[in-house]
Amino acid sequence: MGNGSECGAERRVARAARGGLLRLRDDxxxxxxxxxxxxxxxxxxxxxxxxxxxxxxSRSSEIQRxxxxxxxxxxxxxxxxxxxxxxxxxxxxSMGLAGIVTYGAGIVASCVPGLTAVGAQMxxxxxxxxxxxxxxxxxxxxxxxxxxxxxPLLVVANSASCVEANSAGGASYEGCALPxxxxxxxxxxxxxxxxxDEGLSxxxxxxxxxxxxxxxxxxxxxxxxxxxxxxxxxxxxxxxRERAASLAGLAASENPDYPSPAGWxxxxxxxxxxxxxxxxxxxxxxxxxxxxxLTDAACRRAFYAFALSEVMAGSYAESPDGTVSADLPRLPRxxxxxxxxxxxxxxxxxxxxxxxxxTLHCSLDCPGATGEPSGVASLxxxxxxxxxxxxxxxxxxGDLGRVASASxxxxxxxxxxxxxxxxxxxxxxxxxxxxxxxxxxxxELAELGEEGFERALGQLGERPTLxxxxxxxxxxxxxxxxxxxxxxxxxxxxxxxxxxxxxAAVSAATLAPDEATADNNVLSSFFDALGAGDSLLGGxxxxxxxxxxxxxxxxxSAYGNVAEAGGEFLDGLDGVLGGSVGSWLREQLKGVLRDAxxxxxxxxxxxxxxxxxxxxLDQAGLERVSTVRELVGSLPDSASALDxxxxxxxxxxxxxGGSLMVAEVEIPGTGLSIPLTVDLxxxxxxx
Numbered sequence: 168m169g170n171g172s173e174c175g176a177e178r179r180v181a182r183a184a185r186g187g188l189l190r191l192r193d194d195x196x197x198x199x200x201x202x203x204x205x206x207x208x209x210x211x212x213x214x215x216x217x218x219x220x221x222x223x224x225s226r227s228s229e230i231q232r233x234x235x236x237x238x239x240x241x242x243x244x245x246x247x248x249x250x251x252x253x254x255x256x257x258x259x260x261s262m263g264l265a266g267i268v269t270y271g272a273g274i275v276a277s278c279v280p281g282l283t284a285v286g287a288q289m290x291x292x293x294x295x296x297x298x299x300x301x302x303x304x305x306x307x308x309x310x311x312x313x314x315x316x317x318x319p320l321l322v323v324a325n326s327a328s329c330v331e332a333n334s335a336g337g338a339s340y341e342g343c344a345l346p347x348x349x350x351x352x353x354x355x356x357x358x359x360x361x362x363x364d365e366g367l368s369x370x371x372x373x374x375x376x377x378x379x380x381x382x383x384x385x386x387x388x389x390x391x392x393x394x395x396x397x398x399x400x401x402x403x404x405x406x407x408r409e410r411a412a413s414l415a416g417l418a419a420s421e422n423p424d425y426p427s428p429a430g431w432x433x434x435x436x437x438x439x440x441x442x443x444x445x446x447x448x449x450x451x452x453x454x455x456x457x458x459x460x461l462t463d464a465a466c467r468r469a470f471y472a473f474a475l476s477e478v479m480a481g482s483y484a485e486s487p488d489g490t491v492s493a494d495l496p497r498l499p500r501x502x503x504x505x506x507x508x509x510x511x512x513x514x515x516x517x518x519x520x521x522x523x524x525x526t527l528h529c530s531l532d533c534p535g536a537t538g539e540p541s542g543v544a545s546l547x548x549x550x551x552x553x554x555x556x557x558x559x560x561x562x563x564x565g566d567l568g569r570v571a572s573a574s575x576x577x578x579x580x581x582x583x584x585x586x587x588x589x590x591x592x593x594x595x596x597x598x599x600x601x602x603x604x605x606x607x608x609x610x611e612l613a614e615l616g617e618e619g620f621e622r623a624l625g626q627l628g629e630r631p632t633l634x635x636x637x638x639x640x641x642x643x644x645x646x647x648x649x650x651x652x653x654x655x656x657x658x659x660x661x662x663x664x665x666x667x668x669x670x671a672a673v674s675a676a677t678l679a680p681d682e683a684t685a686d687n688n689v690l691s692s693f694f695d696a697l698g699a700g701d702s703l704l705g706g707x708x709x710x711x712x713x714x715x716x717x718x719x720x721x722x723x724s725a726y727g728n729v730a731e732a733g734g735e736f737l738d739g740l741d742g743v744l745g746g747s748v749g750s751w752l753r754e755q756l757k758g759v760l761r762d763a764x765x766x767x768x769x770x771x772x773x774x775x776x777x778x779x780x781x782x783x784l785d786q787a788g789l790e791r792v793s794t795v796r797e798l799v800g801s802l803p804d805s806a807s808a809l810d811x812x813x814x815x816x817x818x819x820x821x822x823x824g825g826s827l828m829v830a831e832v833e834i835p836g837t838g839l840s841i842p843l844t845v846d847l848x849x850x851x852x853x854x
Contacts, residue, residue, distance in 0.1 A: 230647045233333045233340050234674035235777055238643035241326035241344025242676040242775035245637035248318055249678065249773050251845065252633050255307040255830050256358070259300060261718035263362050263627045266296035268733040269711050270367045270623065271756045272740055274616040277374035278609045279749035280382035282742050290371045292711050293364070299833040301361060302840075308358040308631075310829030314845060315351050317827070319636045319812070320819045321847070322346045327808030330645055342645035343808035344676075346637030347787040349817050354632040365623040370616050377609040384602035389428075391598055395591035396428040398584040399436040407439055407588065410581040415446035433493050433592045434483035440585060444475035453530050458560040463570075465529040465562070470570040473510045474498055483592070489603040493592035498582060500575035502568030506547075511564060514545045518554055527554045528562060535559030606748065613752040621759045628763075640677035640783035641775075644811075647671070675780040678773035710739060730760035 270293035277286030326344035334340045393401075400408035408424060411417045421442040425431040448471040455461035477496035484492045499505040517531045519538040527549050528536045535557040544554045546564045556563060574580025647670045717732045734757040743749040812819060826844040833840045 229333075229338065230340065230645055230670050230672040231674065233330060234342070234643045234645040234672040235676075236333065237326040237329050237342060237344050237645055238641050238674040238676035238777065239775045240329035241322040241346065241641035241643060242637060242678060244318060244321040244325050245346065245635060245641065246678055246773045246775060248314060248321075248635055249633065251314065251829060252311055252631075252635075255303075255311065255843075256631055256633075258719060258830075258832070259304045259307060259358055260627060260630070262296060262300040262303060262715055264624075264718050264729060264733070265711060265715035266293050266300055266362070267364075267620065267623045267627070268714060268736055268760070269293035269296060270364055270371075271620050271733070272737055274367055274371045274374055274613075274620070275737060275743060275749050275753045275756065276740055277371040278378055278613050278616075278752060279743055279747060280378045280385060282740075282749070283375040283378050283382075285740075285742075286371060286375055286378075289711075290368060294368070296711060296715065297362060297364065302833045303830055304358045304360075304362075306828075307830040308355040310827070310843075311353075311355055311358075312351075314827055314829050315353060315635045316820050317847065318351075319346055319349065319817050320809075322637055322641055323808055323812045323817070323819065326641070326643060330808070339648045340645050341648070341808070341811075342643065342671075343812060344641040344643040345812060345817060346635075346641050347639045347783055347789075348634070349636055351636060352632075352634040352638070357629045357631045360626070360629065362626045363623070365619045365626075367616065367619045367623060370612060370619055374609060374612045374616065377605055377612060381602060381605040381609060384598050384605050388595055388598035388602055391591045391595035392431075393428050395433055395436065395588050395595065396425065396431045398587035398591065399431070399439065400425050401428075402584070405579050405584065407436060407443075407581060407584045410579070410584065411439055411443040411446075414581060415443050415450070417442055417446060432483060432485070433491075433495060433588065433595065436585075436588045436592075437478060437481050437483055437495055440478045440481075441475070443581060444471050444478060447471045448475055453532070458529075458534055461532060462529040462560045462562055462566050466567045466570045469510070469515060469567060473508075473513070489599060489606065491596055491599045493596040495589045495592045497589050498575075498585065499568065499571055500582065500586065501572045502565045505564055505568040505571075506550075510546075510567065512545050512547045514543045514548070516544055516546065516549075516562065518542055518544050521555070523555055525554050526557050528557045529560045529566070533557055533560045533562075609748045610751075613748050613755075616752060617755045617759065620756055624759060624763050638678075639786040640675050640778060642780055642783055643674045643676075645672050645674075673780050675778050675783040676775040677778050677783060679776045680771040681774045682771065710736060729763060730757060733757070733760045 269289055273286050273289030273293055275286070276282040276289055279286075323343045323345070327342075330340050330342050398406060400406050408422055411422045417439075422439060423435070425435060448468065451464065451468040451471055453461065453464045453468055455464050474496075477498065481496045482492065482494045486492070499508045499510065505511055516527050516529070517536070518525050518527050518541040519531070519536045520526075520541045521535075521538045525541050525544075526535070526538070527544050527546075530536075531540065536559075546567065548554050549556060549563060571582050575582040575586055577583060714732065714736045718729070737753050737757060740749075740753070743753055809819060827847055828842045828844045830843045831840050832843060
């Protein structure tokens, strides 16, 4: 059954639709020219509308890139300030270390005999370095404070210049970056703290005096030892060894030779004398053809017996403290000295009862000994009249004194050389006592030197605290003026004209260490620029500037140990022998350097990186939404970036420009000083 016929309003609508569609389709069912034109028009409208929308979106987001760039530009100023502060801190610290280590070398050399002049020169160089360090520290603390006060203006100026440079192509931007914290929280008092020698200067002078006393005592001891050796077995043609061989026929085992004072002691001469007098006593016989010969033989035997007992009682010993005990007997050489000796009081001379009374003889074989034996008596009793002299032998103290007098007075006598040995031993004993006392004082001073060195080094432990404006980061606020027209060259036929509305954006940047610059050469370049690569102090202090350069260039994040550079400098001292007080002190000072635990300066360069605005505001204790709203709200009322910064509560210094001297480096030993300046002339464009 077919459909019913169309009628009413529905019929009229259907007919109209069929009529419109017939204009778009031809008789064969294809599209007409009108249909194609309409389709093209719709496509073009969509394409150009999308392009216009893309331009609007791109132009709207451009403000965020400008804000990012402004934040980075502001933080760049903080990075530059941080680098300057780090370089100056490293310079001050390394110069202080160089001065203290040089003082350490000075006191080490001062306690070594023969190096006192070097010690004085090293201490003088240390004074020059510490004085230069103090001058640099004072000017650096003042200069950094001035530069830091200008830092907020630098941040605002650099970021505003960046914003202005991006105002192109019809877009106009206003704004700048604001540093947080807004004011300095740095503490440069550590730089201003004076670093002294902690009494090392006075101590080094005392050490040098003690070293001179040590050197004098050593020289006297060496001279006395050589003199004793020469008398014992070194002099020609006669000496104790030669006389013992010739007069007593001693074999080499009892009469050894020492080719040099090395290995020889006064104990060797004492042993030789014991063997000599024992042999002479054993060989001596009291006999003679007359009373005179009999008296001479008796006196010789009495002298040899007495001398043997004396040398057997003598002694020689060396103590661990360096002192010696030289108790070598001084034998009498004439009648007067014989009276002062024990030989004078020895009751060893035979007596007889003669007609005149009890009489003393040289021997019972004396022709005058005709009476009965009457014991023995001493020459002292004879002189006192207790016994009578013999008319035949006339034995008295003069006869006994002549025995040693002859052999002591002439070079070919054993006693002549023995007396020289005794004199030398007494001088040697005194010199060694003086030497031990001087070395003891030097050791005490060296211990005080170690303590003073540790105190002086401890003064360098406190470092300045660096927290300039912008240390937490920089927050950039940028606004775009409204009224910029949207391009309508291609869409004006079917789209009405439009304008880009006003807008604002915020961004934040902070500093992060650049690991790629851990081994940067900024300090090396700085040191080379000072012209300090050559030795400037001269003499024994030639290596001081090299030490400073090594400590400066190496004292960054890659530096391993201060003790390495300081220890090698101390090891470079020539003439400090192992086992000496100087060697001990040097090792102690190297230990102090190892244990000092000085924190190195982190010399990695800081570079600005974008961060969340919330992170920077949180560190400043600010609430993000209200703070950003207030900052954005103050932009329209600000005629310039500087006005905006002031409206935001930033204190800006006035009249900053030209060059600012941040420090003055005095080159030790030259009298020259080099000003370190920062060019701030670019600030004028920002204001």
